[in-house]
Amino acid sequence: MSVQVIPTDEAIRDVEAYMTGLGQSARQAAAAMRRASGGAKNAALLAIAARLQSRREAVAAANAEDMSRGRASGLDAALLDRLELTPARIDAMIEGLHHVAALPDPVGEIDGLRFRPSGIQVGQMRVPLGVIGIIYESRPNVTVEAASLCLKSGNAAILRGGSESRGSNAAIAGCIRDGLSDAGLPEAAVQVVATTDRTAVGKLITMPEYVDVIIPRGGKSLIERISREARVPVIKHLDGVCHVYVDATADLDKAIAIAVNAKTHRYGTCNTMETLLLDAPVAEVLLPRLAVAYAEHGVELRGCERTRLILPEATVAGEADWGAEYLAPILAVRVVDGIEAAIEHIERYGSHHTDAIVTNDYGLSRRFMAEVDSSSVMVNASTRFADGVEYGLGAEIGISTDKLHARGPVGLEGLTTRKYVVLGDGQIRQ
Amino acid sequence: MSVQVIPTDEAIRDVEAYMTGLGQSARQAAAAMRRASGGAKNAALLAIAARLQSRREAVAAANAEDMSRGRASGLDAALLDRLELTPARIDAMIEGLHHVAALPDPVGEIDGLRFRPSGIQVGQMRVPLGVIGIIYESRPNVTVEAASLCLKSGNAAILRGGSESRGSNAAIAGCIRDGLSDAGLPEAAVQVVATTDRTAVGKLITMPEYVDVIIPRGGKSLIERISREARVPVIKHLDGVCHVYVDATADLDKAIAIAVNAKTHRYGTCNTMETLLLDAPVAEVLLPRLAVAYAEHGVELRGCERTRLILPEATVAGEADWGAEYLAPILAVRVVDGIEAAIEHIERYGSHHTDAIVTNDYGLSRRFMAEVDSSSVMVNASTRFADGVEYGLGAEIGISTDKLHARGPVGLEGLTTRKYVVLGDGQIRQ
Known part of the structure; x- marks a missing residue:
């Protein structure tokens, strides 16, 4: 196991155990998130926005360090552009949180509740998926985007950003953690992987006991590798021809x-x-x-x-x-x-x-x-x-090129599933 | 590669190539099935029922051979019971085909078509998944059940039954093939794997280019093995505690x-x-x-x-x-x-x-x-x-213990997906 010598990684010697710990905490947090009211979730989104606003200098400073480290290591101009958190981009993150808070809560909606000849009523209730793992590359604003959509849909999230943006992500993660805590929701509802060790990804995508779905956002090779190695369902986005x-x-x-x-x-x-x-x-x-x-x-x-x-x-x-x-x-x-x-x-x-x-x-x-x-x-x-916002989904976590579960732009609904609910009055099967 | 010495396997020396051929034919047939009208699909279901009725003696004879081979090889009473096609079970297969024909066609239904501020109308259309691979064990009546649900939902199917029931399955497969042909649909819309070589399953679950989803129906060890090795999404059914x-x-x-x-x-x-x-x-x-x-x-x-x-x-x-x-x-x-x-x-x-x-x-x-x-x-x-028929799904291909795509009893809808449809009048994105 190669642990790189960078600040955030120093404390994490056993990546496997660290990821298992994240998984266990996420699974616990998911149970609390499933029960969280729409009000509590919205309060957390707004609290995260407030934390980002009050710490925007610190976030910008962390990003500036990532940028200079990126320049020193020879990142190309396009990557540096994606990495940069300009004041306008920080504003956009804050605005995005307000926007997601204003969307309707998808959780708990019951569809098609109908009486059956047996006398039971059967319908389908929209519920969170559970724990969502998101793997992405250089853009640190994805940390807020992904966290907000997972949170709104009642899921716990484990986010693994690019190593170039580790400082920015850590600063943003602090805002998210404190915002969750401000709203009385578990801090582990959104966890940002604090190691850049690549074995962390390998572990994240092979813990079906703790992770319900993986959403990779990035280049084709990343997505292909993850699809190939995952032991957890993947909502993937390959080519657009x-x-x-x-x-x-x-x-x-x-x-x-x-x-x-x-x-x-x-x-x-x-x-x-x-x-x-x-x-x-x-x-x-x-x-x-x-x-x-x-x-x-x-x-x-x-x-x-x-x-x-x-x-x-x-x-x-x-x-x-x-x-x-x-x-x-x-x-x-x-x-x-x-x-x-x-x-x-x-x-x-x-x-x-x-x-x-x-x-x-x-x-x-x-x-x-x-x-x-x-x-x-x-x-x-x-x-x-072909875009979640243009289609009226309110927001978009990505576009799925898969056929199962979610096809095309994936909004909050794509981060949920439906369970059957049955209401009876003592019915038994004959 | 161990090719067992039984009649149906003799001609199939290269199982890999054979399965690839089934996959290619299924992919072609799926394109035709996607376009098939509800009327044509229902005609095929009724034609298969008619073929089964007119060949019920031959099907029973093939099953009797399976039964005696099963007895000789020491199958236990429970397995023999599941293998047996009594006259009542043949009646039930025929009835099942009529029942599925009478269900509403899920394909083509458009939900939620709404105008967006841009002037485009966006909705979701229910469409077939494509090619469905179903792997099951001794019950030969599953061949008809699975075929009828895949057909009705506009999919092509590749069915792999248990080796104990190979004679019964071959006889039933003939009825399905001829029924499809009677109705002018491609015979390859339902293909029954004609080799009992176990490598056939390994190939079937690792051909994402030809197979869109695998549905295993059988014991836990079969399902776990398939989930572990599949390179194609699996709709699986594990424990019911x-x-x-x-x-x-x-x-x-x-x-x-x-x-x-x-x-x-x-x-x-x-x-x-x-x-x-x-x-x-x-x-x-x-x-x-x-x-x-x-x-x-x-x-x-x-x-x-x-x-x-x-x-x-x-x-x-x-x-x-x-x-x-x-x-x-x-x-x-x-x-x-x-x-x-x-x-x-x-x-x-x-x-x-x-x-x-x-x-x-x-x-x-x-x-x-x-x-x-x-x-x-x-x-x-x-x-x-908790059952597809009791819930009003009309029929059930299984019960999913997965969270993504289909959760709980899976009926015809679970064999479909939804694509976005956009209707415009020359709109461009600003």
Whole structure:
């Protein structure tokens, strides 16, 4: 076991025992959190916000140390940007806590309570999952985001942030701990792993007795490693290879607006379009207009042969371009013959994340919705809408590319489950 | 690789390649099944029923061979009983198909379609999971049950039955295949694994590219092995250590009726009560009456010290009795001081399956419902009601002791998931 020589790790020699301890405390705290009223949970969220506000200098100072350590160790500019807690980002964390406090409490809601012929009433009650482990990388504001959503949904959380942000996370963890205590909730309801030893993650994802679900937030390799090694269910988010298919009946202005927005609104997000599919009859009219619009944004087009007949300046799309998640100003373009070919392409090369059709044909809109097997299927809207807040979930812990439990944007409901409740009057089974 | 020398296995020398082939065919069939109308699926269910009816002699003959092979190899009476397809059981399979055909189609239902401030409408559409692998033991009627539920919910299925029932399963598989074909659905929508080689299971549970979920139905060791080795989500069903807690305010006649029914209605089921908890003030009145009732059923009582003060004839319950899943006419009995102690006992020793309170106290009923973290929580009803048909799910593929995705009895909905659908009119993200 390699214990790195950094302050927070010094006291933790036996990582296995340390993680087991966190697990046991979390399991106990989860029982108290399950019973906590919405009022107590909201009070804790607001108390954490107050602690963050009153200690914002200390949090900023801890972050400044992380930043200088990061610079010294040669972190690249993008990572440093994600690591930084500017005053605006601290404000956003505080605002986020107020926002989550204002959301309705998902816990305890009973659905579909109905009488059965036997005389019992059966329904389903929404309840917390229990203990949620969240593993994330450099952004320290995730510590507050994740904690607030777990707390609001009545769960206990064990948070494992990136080693670059350990100082910031420790400062934030202090605010969370004290805020929980201010509100009379157990401090162990949110625990931040205080060691950067990598074996801590291995232990966290293999304690089904203490952890009910793992949510990794980070790069593909992190998520793949966790999915492979976990002995606990994982809500995972892999690729977003999203498509827009423009059908021959589409309103061309809307098609262009959607195709441009889906690609250029942000390049690095999972709901960004990566491949544009054009129905053959509209390709000739649309492609030149799209080429102009994309050129303004500096988007490189990689086209199939039929695309390049119309747009010779496009580079050649190879087999690897279909299925590529560029996360960059590059777009693969393919001309297809009708919806059948479009759906076939999406099924073959897509990642079942988010796919849209632009059409004015009623039948095709229904067919696309029913047949495309993706977590979000859209008609006449930009793929960029695939987002918990845009969908009205209030907040988002991530987007699931899994099929079971939660599919697509995951909000508070995704952090809960439903148990059956049965109300009787002495009924016995005959 | 050990290929056993039995007819169906002879042709299958490369089990890995064979299973991969089943997976590929299932994945293709799943795409067709996703699009199949409710009418086509129902037609297939009825066609399978018709095939079973017209070939019932052949199915019975195949089963008779399995039975004699089973007797020769020394299967015990219980296993032989489960293996046998009596005329009544064949009737029940046929009836079951008609019953499932009559259930509403879960696929395509859209929930909560609402306008968002951006102008898009967002809702969730119920869709099939894709390919479901079901691994079960000796009962050949599970082949029809599992196939019918997967089919109705628009999934493709790969079924792996016990080696004892291979002849019966092959005969039933023929009926299913021909019934699917009669209705114009792909034959590969339901595939029965034709090899009894054990490596087939190992392959089936590690093909995430072809299989979306595994449902094991069988003994605990089978389920534990599959959960440990699977690289695909598993909907699993482990122990049922169910409790009934009788509070001091309970109606005593109802308490006795429920306590007797929950224990004696059937001994071998997972929703059978295994431990009875009695609030101290009622123990003295209840225990002697219960002792008489249980004696009539030949139920052995194992009591805590306080139980034995009232009922000296009860045997001594040791630590292992709390938490035991007897599946037999044995009952652990403990006297506790109030709901706090009862819930504590249930949390510590229970399996989070089904737990009931008998009470006439409004506050305690609410508390028990909210605080007991089990897949079914009941007030004044027998734990034996924890069942898909009793709950109104129409049918049941099993009872999940997991928290994610499906918790408690799993019906057709548990074999589906929900994707987001977004309807717009050209909206782009600002």
